[in-house]
Each structure stands twice: as C-alpha cells, then as structure tokens.
Amino acid sequence: MFFSLSPPLKETFAMRFFHHQTVRASKGSIARFQPRLLELESRLTPAALVEPVGLYPRNGVLEVTLTARQSTIDLDTVATPVSDALAFSYQVNQGISDGPDMGGGLRPGPTLHVNPGQTLIVHFANELSGLTIPDFTNINGQTLTAADINLHTHGLHISPDGNSDNVLLNIAPGTSNTYTRQIAADQPEGLYWYHTHLHGVAQPEIYFGLAGMLVIGKADGNIPKVSQNQLPTRTLAIQYNDVFGRDVGLSTLNFPTVQPWNLTEAPIGAHYVNVPGSSGYTANNLFSFSGSFSNGDPATIDANPALPESGRNTQFTINGQFQPTLQAARGQTEVWSLANISDVAYARLRLTNTADGTHPAIVVLGQDGITYTRATLAPLEDGTVLLMPPATRFVIAVTMPESGDLILEMPPDPSFGAPVAFGGSSASFVVPGPGGIGKQVVTAQGTATLDPSAISYSNGFNYFPTQELFRVSTTSESVTSVIFAPGEPLNAVNGFEDLSLVTPDNTREIVLIQGPLDPADPAAFVFAINGITFPYAPVLQPRLNSVEEWVYTNITGDQHPLHVHVNSFQVMEVRDPNNSANSHGVQLWDQDTVNVPAARFDAAGILVEPGVVKIRAHFRDYTGTFVQHCHRLDHEDLGMMQVVTILTEHQYFAVGVAGTDGADAHVEVRDATDSHFLEILTPFPGYQGPLSVALGDVDGNSISDMAVSSLAGSPHVILYSGASRDGQRPFSKVIASFLAEGIQGGVSVALGTIDGKPGTNLVLGSQGGMEAMVSVVGLQAMAPGGAMEPMTLGQFVPFAGFNGSIAVATGLVDDSGRVSIVVGAGPGAEPRVGVFSYLLYAPLAAPEPGMVMGVAGTLGPVVCTASFYAFSQNYLGGISVGTGWVNGPQGGFQNILVGALQGTSHVVSFSSGSALNGFPPMVMEMTMPVPYYLTSSFYAFGAQNQSGVRVSASDTLRGARLLATSLQGQTAVVSSFDLLRIGSATQLTPERVDTLFLDVMANSVPAVGGY
Ligand SMILES: [Cu+2]
Structure with missing residues (x-):
C-alpha cells in the first residue's frame, strides 16, 4: 500500500478506486484477469x-427496404453479443443479393451496388423507438x-431535392x-457510402451503426x-467500437465522446481513465494517471502495455471484423478500396512487411469514389503513410x-516523441462505483499521460x-506483380476538369470557429x-x-474535415x-471531403496563423438545397x-399586368440581375382581367419556367418553358x-x-x-419534350x-426539409397566413381493416404547421404572399413575404x-405550430401610396431580393x-436596389413572380 486510509473513508468508492487500481497495477492482479482474457482470445482465432x-440491381434498378432499429450485433472481441447497437435490417425488393435476400444486425450495413445511369430506390424505414441504449444521447447528453x-448517399452527384439526396428530412419513428436516386450516367465509378x-444525432446514429458502403459500378473505379490484369479488388470499411472493460x-x-461513459455494469477492477478535454479512442492500457483526490489522498493508475489490442476499450475494425486475415500469393497485386465510415475517427494508415519491417510506398489510385487521372504516391512520410x-x-x-x-496498421505518429500530458492539475477521471454497480465520478487532481507509442494520430x-487492422499472409505460390508507378495514367472515366485554370465566378470566405460563442448560453x-x-x-x-472558390479559414485548434454535398x-x-x-x-483531382488543418497558437493561446484550405467547385446539373458540414x-x-x-x-422576374382600355392582360419577363x-x-x-404569375423549374431541367393564370373569369393556367431551344x-x-379542375372562377x-x-x-x-x-x-409529360398534362x-x-x-406561394420555410404551401387570405378576411405541409412519410403499421388510406396517385393528409396574422386583425383588405431567402446572410430558411393588397x-x-434570433437552440426539434418571427416591416412605395402592394422575391448569390409591385397613378x-x-x-432594413416603371397603363396592382 502506498498510503493508509483513515477509517471513515474506508467504504467510499474513492477508496475502492484506489485500492483496485493499485492492485490492478501489480502483476498478481493482472493474473486475476488472465482467464477472461484467455476466454476473449479464444474467440479471436x-x-x-x-x-x-x-445487394445488386436487377433490370437497372436496386430497390431495397432498409429499416433502422436497435439490434444485437456480434463484435469479434466481446464475450457476448452487444444488444445496444443500431443496425439496418434489409430486404431486397428488386435486385440480387450475394447473401440472403433479407437480414439484419450487420455492422457495417449491406453494401449497395448500382451502376451509373441506374436507379437506386430505398424504402427507408424508422423503427428507432423504445430504444434501450443508455449512451444514445443527443448533444445535450440526454438519453x-x-x-x-x-x-444521405455520400459523394453522389445527384439531385438534393424532394425524395432524392435531401438530408433536411425528418423521418419519425414508425414511418x-x-x-x-437517379444515378447520373457520368457518375464516376467507385466507392461511396450511405449513412x-x-x-x-448524426454522430450517435452512425457510431452505433447506421452506415454502410455504396458502390457505383466497380469499387476500384x-x-x-485492374480489369485487364484481373486484379483482386476489395472494399474495406473502417469503423471503430468502444466496449469499456472488454x-x-x-x-x-459505449459512446466514447459522451462523458461520463456508461458505467452501469462496470465491475471492480475495470481499468479506465477518462480525461476531460480529450475523450475516447485512447488506448486505455497506455494511459496513466497520477494525482490525488480532493481529500489529499493519492490517486494512481498505471499504464498496462501488456494488455493485448484485443482487450482494449477502443478497437478499429475492417468490415466489422477485428484484425481479419487474408491469404495471397507472393507478389500478388491487389486493389483495395478503403472507406472510413466512422463518425469521427481519423485513420492514419501504413503497410508493414513483417519479414524485414519495411514500409512499402502506398500508391493511391483514387479518392472519394473518383479515380485519379494519374497514380499518386500517398502524401505523407515518403509515400508510406496515408x-x-x-x-x-x-x-x-x-x-x-x-x-x-x-x-495494414495505424502506426505510431513520430511527431509525438514524448508522453502527452493531459489536464494538468485539473484532470479528472472516472471509476466504477461502490460494489461495482452504478455510475460514479471521482474528480481527482493530477495529470494523465499517454505513451507516445500509443498515439497514431491526433x-x-x-x-x-x-x-494492427488487417493482415495478409503470403502463400508459397508466387505470381507476377502488376506495378502502378506514381505518375502513371489510369485512364478511368473520372469527369475531372482542372478548375485551377479558370477564373472563379465568385469567391466566398468560410470561417470555422468553435467555443462558447452564444452570449445567451455561455455554457x-x-x-x-x-x-x-x-x-x-x-x-x-x-x-x-x-x-x-471557397476559402476555409480555420481559427480553431481542431482539424475539420469539410464535406460538400452533391458537387x-x-x-x-x-x-x-x-x-x-x-x-x-x-491537386489535379476531385474529392468530396477535405481536411482543413488546425490553426497555430502561441504559448499564451493567441492565434498566430489560421489553417487555410481553398477549393473550387463547378456546380453542374442540379439546382436545389443541400448542406456542407464538418464530418467530425x-x-x-x-x-x-x-x-x-x-x-x-439565370434569375428572372415576371410582372403580370391586367389589361386596360381594350388591351389584353400581359406578362413582362425580365432578367433579375x-x-x-x-x-x-x-x-x-x-x-383583360388581373393575372397571377409564378416562376419555377416545371420540367426538371434546372431552368426557370413560368406559370401564368387568370385571377378572374375562368381557372385558366398556362405554363411556358424557360428553355431557349429551337431558336x-x-x-x-x-x-x-x-x-384547373374543381375550381370555379x-x-x-x-x-x-x-x-x-x-x-x-x-x-x-x-x-x-x-x-x-x-x-x-x-404535371406529366406525355412524350419527351411534348406538352405536359395536369393531374390533381x-x-x-x-x-x-x-x-x-386566396394567394398562394411555396417555399422551404422551416426545417422540415419539405416545401410548404403558404396561403394568404384575400379581401374580406382577416390578414391570415396559413402554412401547410403534406405528410409524405408512410406509416409502417398496417392500416386497420376497412381503413381508407387515400386514393392511389394522391398525396396523403395535409397539416397546418402555422397560422398567424400578417397585419393587425382589423385589416380586411387582403394579402398577397411570397417566399424568399431575403435574410440569406442571417441563415435559417426562406422567409414568408406578405404585402397588403389594399x-x-x-x-x-x-x-x-435566423441569426436575427441569436443562436439556434442546441437541440433542434420541429415544434408545432412552427413559430414565425417578424424580420422586416416597411412601406415599399412610401406611406402615402394607397394602391396596395404584391410581393415576391428573386434569388441572389447570398439570399434573395424582395420584389414589390404597385401602381403610381x-x-x-x-x-x-x-x-x-x-x-x-x-x-x-430595406434598401431599394432598383425601381422599374412599366410602360403600360394599369388599374390593379400587377402580379409579380421571381426565381
Ligand atoms: Cu469539425
């Protein structure tokens, strides 16, 4: 014993901690755990x-049902299957499986295969209810x-709209x-992934298992x-898991970034240091702690380098396997497609030849699903580290x-030459509670240190x-190698276009920052x-x-792997x-994720120089809304x-003017820029009556089209193509x-x-x-390029x-990921705005017998998500409505715009x-009704104008301009x-950009539409 405890402390968990950690460090106590380790090792053949x-397509279509649910999975180095994981159950609806047609409990999920030009249909079902996973928490730590x-289908160049690659959707449990996904014909072949x-909750959902690989065409690109030499190709998914005390x-x-970890079943003797300011992924056997409890008693945990990798808390896996093996002929060249599908982990990889300890250079053929134009040496340590x-x-x-x-291994990082110290005098650590059951936290003052030989990357x-991740044993057979030399052209279709030679149309500064930034919530x-x-x-x-060109300026001490969706x-x-x-x-290739280096700080913590990354993107094929984000x-x-x-x-606006003095009503279209x-x-x-106009992409060719309707007489609607074809x-x-069907007038x-x-x-x-x-x-095209037919x-x-x-508009006005319908009440009513959304998610439960679930070809039920007065309830003159990202620099979603018709x-x-409201809540939950906040209020044509106003918006590079029409005389x-x-x-505050007097006589406020 290093010290003697005073009697009153004898039954405290502090004492237990000290006692057991102390004996744990002695040879005798390690022997006590040997049987469990042997049991574990026996599972580890x-x-x-x-x-x-x-899962592969049939007749050009892979159609699968993926159901997210809590699942029991068998991890290689855990004595019994873990039941607190998530996984996709799958069922093939159209396609071919190289295993069973249905299954579950897989980590990673099934690999989806589809070729360029084909269709991937995923019925994505949510059974994440009744979960019993203590560490499955939101960002506030609530279970x-x-x-x-x-x-999300990561890396695909695909439409972000509607039910394609739309990550703003919220699919609730039970739906x-x-x-x-219509895979583009020119989508580069290669390895992608889905999650x-x-x-x-993106991090916990992916950590606990909701991810898998996605292969477009051939995974090697x-x-x-590769095909001429019939080289073996493999897809290798890198993940990790953390089972405290395995x-x-x-x-x-356990979810290692949640502190404290779930210790509810931790027995006495579990060896564990948890250091605030760092978190999981540290090899628990190589961490040591030295310090004292608040009462002054010393506290010590010694490192245990003897613990094999199979016994560590944190383990990396390949295709869910711990240190799998393979046999191959000597000299055999293989092509490995590696995917890091973990929630946050960096994998720093090296190859080692066990015969002589050398590290072969790693020749990289492609990145992020896109084949390089030329084979390229890995960028670090003379090509030996990726x-x-x-x-x-x-x-x-x-x-x-x-x-x-x-x-294939994650080697020590030579830049860590000395033990890394954590926490200083304020470091704390976590230990099992009294009797080994329960969750207890002991704050001890001291320093935790990590042996540099344990650190592969920070x-x-x-x-x-x-x-060690993966081992290939060579057989006695020897074959001729197929060498890929750095610089060698690879001749795969990769769609690469060198943007370094063009002048960007626009440049944006994107500053990455972190900390307690919200003045209203400094914690x-x-x-x-x-x-x-x-x-x-x-x-x-x-x-x-x-x-x-986007310039990422990182003023934080962390690295941030930025991912841009769609392009x-x-x-x-x-x-x-x-x-x-x-x-x-x-760099002469495309990628979908880039690691933005950390900033440099001086000893006093003052920023010396930011980490900087510049990228260029050519936004092709798809309009619509998506995200970019850090992939930690x-x-x-x-x-x-x-x-x-x-x-x-091109952005346009259109003005519809009623006819006067025998002239017909007409629409004038202008370029919005x-x-x-x-x-x-x-x-x-x-x-000669009034018109309604709207702009939008009707036929899905990413060109603005126009709809015009008659506001009086008959419900006549005409659609004009915005494409300029055939001269x-x-x-x-x-x-x-x-x-229009079912509408009079x-x-x-x-x-x-x-x-x-x-x-x-x-x-x-x-x-x-x-x-x-x-x-x-x-609207349905009866023939390609032909007239479109309406269907209610x-x-x-x-x-x-x-x-x-009533006036109508549509917009992405809330965080539901769905375009809502905004309705404004006309003259005679209070100035009510109603926001409506169709419930497009299908219920998983079978309908009750005799229950009518709607008619085929129709939308489901519609809900009113918000209803409010735009003006004083006493105003009965009617309102016009529009939508637009008029507060684009303030973020949030599109605004609802309202004008007084009279x-x-x-x-x-x-x-x-939006940012006008300060910071968004930490946990975003769609509340009903959706709250709407006033963002502006002004008289578009001065308070003296008594002609009323109609509103719309037209997009700009940073948001949208508000368009207002009226009469002057x-x-x-x-x-x-x-x-x-x-x-x-x-x-x-409104700033008038432009005013246009149309060269026509009018007797009512013109309609306006922009896009
Ligand atoms: Cu980040």
Missing part, C-alpha cells in the same frame, strides 16, 4: 476477411429512446420514406489496368511481399490509438461557421454552371501552419453545417395549358416541389365564388368558411428562425429591395 452482404432519421444525416468481459457498446479523415475513401494498389506477411482533440460549446451554428449560418447560393471539388491550396509538410498547392459528426451535430442552395443559371427586358406575352387573348427565346414555348398560381418527386408541382388557389380551396397539381394530386380548404380569394404599400416578412411599378441587417438589429 483470426477470421478470414469477408465483405459485407452485397434518447427514439430518434428521427434521413438518408418510412421512399428515396429514389443517416439527422442534425443533432473501373480502371482498365478485458473483463463487459459487452456494452491519412484517412472521417468519411473519406481511398483506392490503393497493394503488392504482397516475396516473404513475410503484409500488415486531430487536435482526440487521440487515436495505434493498432454551450458550439462549432460554427462564420460565427453561428446551423441552420443560422449564412446561406450560400452559387448559380448552376458557375465556378466558385465534388478540386483543392487549390492547403496551408497547415503546424506542419508545413501537409501544405501544398493545386459531433462538430456537425454541434452546429458546423451550412445550407447551400444552387440557383438556376439587371432588369433587362426579355419577353412580353399575352397568355389569354381577349382577357426560340425563353418563355415563348407553351408546355401546358389547361383549366379565377385561380392564383405558385410552383414548388410538393410531392417530393423530381420536377415541380403547381399550387392553385381559388378566387371566390366557392369555399376557398388549394389544389396541388402534378390533392386539394384542401385552408380557411374553413372563407369564400373569398391601402398602404405595407410589406412584412417572417422567418421561422396608372403606371405599374416594380421595386426590388435588399433586406440588410444593420449592426446587431433584430430586424432587417
């Missing part, structure tokens, strides 16, 4: 590497018994969403030299040695342990972009077909102020994510013309993706003469008992939350406004 179950999910992406027979999957940040994939060529085994916060440690957390970081809105990018420059060996210039998913959950919306290549005239149309010859000007070709029109499917829907509002009704209409998908009554006219030109805007007038935040004001 090295198993041959297996690939996860692969969750249920959680929402959504599906399912069907995702249809859930629900903000706030379809490199001719050396003493425990079997609970760093895989979380979410990245690398394809490497590996040649077996002539003698000895080949090991990202500025976590320390990842050294470990909350957040990870932020440009000073604020998701979804209140500024929205980025590049135009389709533009090239932008891969080229790295222009990396500046690592802590290690110039990591700095480099232009705890950082993402704590705010380091940002909304990106790709705009159509400089207001220049494009087209004038007379949609309804002989009609025609934009908006000159009619793609549909019809009378005139009709107002909006465009938006309401049904979640590609292309847009029409949203129509009745104009009186009947109980006000909203109709959602789908759903109808609802927004304001029961109101028989007047009297003063009063315009107001509302947001469901008999002249139609359009003004555009930027809404600016002055200082720290909580509302926006």
Whole structure:
C-alpha cells in the first residue's frame, strides 16, 4: 500500500478506486484477469476477411427496404453479443443479393451496388423507438429512446431535392420514406457510402451503426489496368467500437465522446481513465494517471502495455471484423478500396512487411469514389503513410511481399516523441462505483499521460490509438506483380476538369470557429461557421454552371474535415501552419471531403496563423438545397453545417399586368440581375382581367419556367418553358395549358416541389365564388419534350368558411426539409397566413381493416404547421404572399413575404428562425405550430401610396431580393429591395436596389413572380 486510509473513508468508492487500481497495477492482479482474457482470445482465432452482404440491381434498378432499429450485433472481441447497437435490417425488393435476400444486425450495413445511369430506390424505414441504449444521447447528453432519421448517399452527384439526396428530412419513428436516386450516367465509378444525416444525432446514429458502403459500378473505379490484369479488388470499411472493460468481459457498446461513459455494469477492477478535454479512442492500457483526490489522498493508475489490442476499450475494425486475415500469393497485386465510415475517427494508415519491417510506398489510385487521372504516391512520410479523415475513401494498389506477411496498421505518429500530458492539475477521471454497480465520478487532481507509442494520430482533440487492422499472409505460390508507378495514367472515366485554370465566378470566405460563442448560453460549446451554428449560418447560393472558390479559414485548434454535398471539388491550396509538410498547392483531382488543418497558437493561446484550405467547385446539373458540414459528426451535430442552395443559371422576374382600355392582360419577363427586358406575352387573348404569375423549374431541367393564370373569369393556367431551344427565346414555348379542375372562377398560381418527386408541382388557389380551396397539381409529360398534362394530386380548404380569394406561394420555410404551401387570405378576411405541409412519410403499421388510406396517385393528409396574422386583425383588405431567402446572410430558411393588397404599400416578412434570433437552440426539434418571427416591416412605395402592394422575391448569390409591385397613378411599378441587417438589429432594413416603371397603363396592382 502506498498510503493508509483513515477509517471513515474506508467504504467510499474513492477508496475502492484506489485500492483496485493499485492492485490492478501489480502483476498478481493482472493474473486475476488472465482467464477472461484467455476466454476473449479464444474467440479471436483470426477470421478470414469477408465483405459485407452485397445487394445488386436487377433490370437497372436496386430497390431495397432498409429499416433502422436497435439490434444485437456480434463484435469479434466481446464475450457476448452487444444488444445496444443500431443496425439496418434489409430486404431486397428488386435486385440480387450475394447473401440472403433479407437480414439484419450487420455492422457495417449491406453494401449497395448500382451502376451509373441506374436507379437506386430505398424504402427507408424508422423503427428507432423504445430504444434501450443508455449512451444514445443527443448533444445535450440526454438519453434518447427514439430518434428521427434521413438518408444521405455520400459523394453522389445527384439531385438534393424532394425524395432524392435531401438530408433536411425528418423521418419519425414508425414511418418510412421512399428515396429514389437517379444515378447520373457520368457518375464516376467507385466507392461511396450511405449513412443517416439527422442534425443533432448524426454522430450517435452512425457510431452505433447506421452506415454502410455504396458502390457505383466497380469499387476500384473501373480502371482498365485492374480489369485487364484481373486484379483482386476489395472494399474495406473502417469503423471503430468502444466496449469499456472488454478485458473483463463487459459487452456494452459505449459512446466514447459522451462523458461520463456508461458505467452501469462496470465491475471492480475495470481499468479506465477518462480525461476531460480529450475523450475516447485512447488506448486505455497506455494511459496513466497520477494525482490525488480532493481529500489529499493519492490517486494512481498505471499504464498496462501488456494488455493485448484485443482487450482494449477502443478497437478499429475492417468490415466489422477485428484484425481479419487474408491469404495471397507472393507478389500478388491487389486493389483495395478503403472507406472510413466512422463518425469521427481519423485513420492514419501504413503497410508493414513483417519479414524485414519495411514500409512499402502506398500508391493511391483514387479518392472519394473518383479515380485519379494519374497514380499518386500517398502524401505523407515518403509515400508510406496515408491519412484517412472521417468519411473519406481511398483506392490503393497493394503488392504482397516475396516473404513475410503484409500488415495494414495505424502506426505510431513520430511527431509525438514524448508522453502527452493531459489536464494538468485539473484532470479528472472516472471509476466504477461502490460494489461495482452504478455510475460514479471521482474528480481527482493530477495529470494523465499517454505513451507516445500509443498515439497514431491526433486531430487536435482526440487521440487515436495505434493498432494492427488487417493482415495478409503470403502463400508459397508466387505470381507476377502488376506495378502502378506514381505518375502513371489510369485512364478511368473520372469527369475531372482542372478548375485551377479558370477564373472563379465568385469567391466566398468560410470561417470555422468553435467555443462558447452564444452570449445567451455561455455554457454551450458550439462549432460554427462564420460565427453561428446551423441552420443560422449564412446561406450560400452559387448559380448552376458557375465556378466558385471557397476559402476555409480555420481559427480553431481542431482539424475539420469539410464535406460538400452533391458537387465534388478540386483543392487549390492547403496551408497547415503546424506542419508545413501537409501544405501544398493545386491537386489535379476531385474529392468530396477535405481536411482543413488546425490553426497555430502561441504559448499564451493567441492565434498566430489560421489553417487555410481553398477549393473550387463547378456546380453542374442540379439546382436545389443541400448542406456542407464538418464530418467530425459531433462538430456537425454541434452546429458546423451550412445550407447551400444552387440557383438556376439565370434569375428572372415576371410582372403580370391586367389589361386596360381594350388591351389584353400581359406578362413582362425580365432578367433579375439587371432588369433587362426579355419577353412580353399575352397568355389569354381577349382577357383583360388581373393575372397571377409564378416562376419555377416545371420540367426538371434546372431552368426557370413560368406559370401564368387568370385571377378572374375562368381557372385558366398556362405554363411556358424557360428553355431557349429551337431558336426560340425563353418563355415563348407553351408546355401546358389547361383549366384547373374543381375550381370555379379565377385561380392564383405558385410552383414548388410538393410531392417530393423530381420536377415541380403547381399550387392553385381559388378566387371566390366557392369555399376557398388549394389544389396541388402534378404535371406529366406525355412524350419527351411534348406538352405536359395536369393531374390533381390533392386539394384542401385552408380557411374553413372563407369564400373569398386566396394567394398562394411555396417555399422551404422551416426545417422540415419539405416545401410548404403558404396561403394568404384575400379581401374580406382577416390578414391570415396559413402554412401547410403534406405528410409524405408512410406509416409502417398496417392500416386497420376497412381503413381508407387515400386514393392511389394522391398525396396523403395535409397539416397546418402555422397560422398567424400578417397585419393587425382589423385589416380586411387582403394579402398577397411570397417566399424568399431575403435574410440569406442571417441563415435559417426562406422567409414568408406578405404585402397588403389594399391601402398602404405595407410589406412584412417572417422567418421561422435566423441569426436575427441569436443562436439556434442546441437541440433542434420541429415544434408545432412552427413559430414565425417578424424580420422586416416597411412601406415599399412610401406611406402615402394607397394602391396596395404584391410581393415576391428573386434569388441572389447570398439570399434573395424582395420584389414589390404597385401602381403610381396608372403606371405599374416594380421595386426590388435588399433586406440588410444593420449592426446587431433584430430586424432587417430595406434598401431599394432598383425601381422599374412599366410602360403600360394599369388599374390593379400587377402580379409579380421571381426565381
Ligand atoms: Cu469539425
């Protein structure tokens, strides 16, 4: 004994801790645990590497059901299966399985295979309710018994809209969403992956198991030299698991970044140090602690280098296997596609030849699913070390040695030459409670140290342990090697376009920052972009077909692997102020994730130099809203994510003016960037009444189209194509013309993706003469390029008992990931705004016998998510509505815009939350009704104008301009406004950008639409 305890302390857990940790450190006590270790080792006959179950398409389609549920999984180094994991159960609906057609409890999930040009349909079902996983917590550390999910296919160049790669969806337990992914014909072949992406629980969901690999075509990238030589190819998923105390027979999957860990079943003797300010992934057997309890008694934990890797708390796996093995002929060249599908871990990899201890150079053939143009040596330590940040994939060529085994390992990092000390005098550690049951925390003062030989990598916060991952034994057979020389052309289709040679259309500064940034909640440690957390970081809105340069400036001490959805990018420059060996210039390939180096600080903690990464991206093919974020998913959950919306290549606005003095009503279309005239149309010859106009991409070609309807007389709707083909000007070709079904009199029109499917829907509002009704209409092309036919998908009554006219708009106005329908009550009613959303998720439970679940081809039920007055309840003049990202620099989602149809030109805007509100809540939960906050209130044409106003918006690179129309005398007038935040004001101030007097006589406020 190192000390004697005073009697009153004898039964405290502090004493137990000290006692057991002390005896633990003696040889005798290690012997006590030997039987359990032997039992563990007996489970550890090295198993041959297996690939996860692969699911393949049939007739061009892979259709699977993936159901997220709590599952029991068998980890190699755990005495009994762990029952607190998550996994996808799968069932093949259309396709071919190389294993069973259905299964579950897999870690990683089944590998999905689909070829370029084919279709991936995933029925994504959520059974995450009734969970009994103590460590499955939200970012506030609260244990969750249920959680929402959504599906991301990481790295695919694919539409982000509707039910495609939309990570803003919230699929609740007990429901399912069907995702249809149309894989582009030019999607590079290679290794991608899929995982859930629900903000706030992304890290725990992926750590506990909701991830798997996704292969487009061939995982190696379809490199001719690989197929010509019939080289074996393998997909290898890197994950880790943390089972605290597995050396003493425990079997609970712990979540290592949650402190304290789940110790409810920890027995006396479990060996464990938990240091605030660091967290899991440290090899527990190589951590030591020296200090004292608050009463002055000494406290000591000694490192235990004798503990084998199989007994450590934290273990990395390949395809879910601990240290699997493989046999190969001497000289055999194989191609390995590696995917780091862990939530946060960095894997620093090296190959070792056991015969002579040498480390073969690693030749990299591709990254993030995209084959390099030329084979490239791994960038670190003379090509012998490859760093895989979380979410990245690398394809490497590996040649077996002539003698000895080949090991893939995470080696010690030579930059750690001395023990790393943690915590100083304030370090604390956690020990099992009295009797070995219960959760207890002991704060002891002292220093924890980590042997440098245990550290394979540090990202500025976590320390990842050294470990052997995978071993290939060579057989007596010898074959001729196929050598990939650095610089050798690979001749695979990779779509690479060197953007270093072009002048970017736009440059953006993206500052990565972390800390207790929220003045209203200084206890909350957040990870932020440009000073604020998701979804209140500024929205980025590049135009389709533009090239932008984004400069990430990292002023934190952590590394941040940034991932941009939908579009891969080229790295222009990396500046690592802590290690110039990591700095480099232009890379001649595309990737989807880039590690942004940490900043350098002086001894006093003052920032000396930030870490900097510059990327360039060419935004091709797809418009719509997605995100970029840090792929250390705890950082993402704590705010380091940002909304990106790709705009159509051109922004337009249209003004619909009623006819006067015998002239027909007409629409004037202009370019929104400089207001220049494009087209004038007379949609309804002989009609002189007011019009409604809306712009949006009707036919899914990422070009803005236009809908025009008659607000009086008959419910006539005409759609014009915005594409300029066959020598025609934009908006000159009619793609549909019809009378709205079930609506009498005139009709107002909006465009938006309401049904979640590609292309847009029409949203129509009745104009009186009947109980006000909203109709959602789908459009279907009868022949390619031919006229589109309308089909009513759903109808609802927004304001029961109101028989007047209604205005309609659509927008992504809340965090549901769904486009909502915004309805404004017309003259005669209070100025009510109703926000409506269709419930598109399918219930998992079978319908009750005799229960009608809706008619085939129709949308499901609709719910009102918010209802409020835009103006004083006494105002009965009616309102016009629009939507737009007018507070784009303040983040959040699109605003609801409202104009007073009669009297003063009063315009107001509302947001469901933005930086104007301060920081967003740490745990985002969709509350009903969704709150809306006033973001601006002003008179668009001065308080003296008494003609009323209509509103819309048109997108810009940073948000949207508000468009307002009115009459000045008999002249139609359009003004555009930027809404600016002055200082720290909580509302926006309008700044008039442009005013346009239309060269026509008008007698009612013109309609306006923008996109
Ligand atoms: Cu980060």
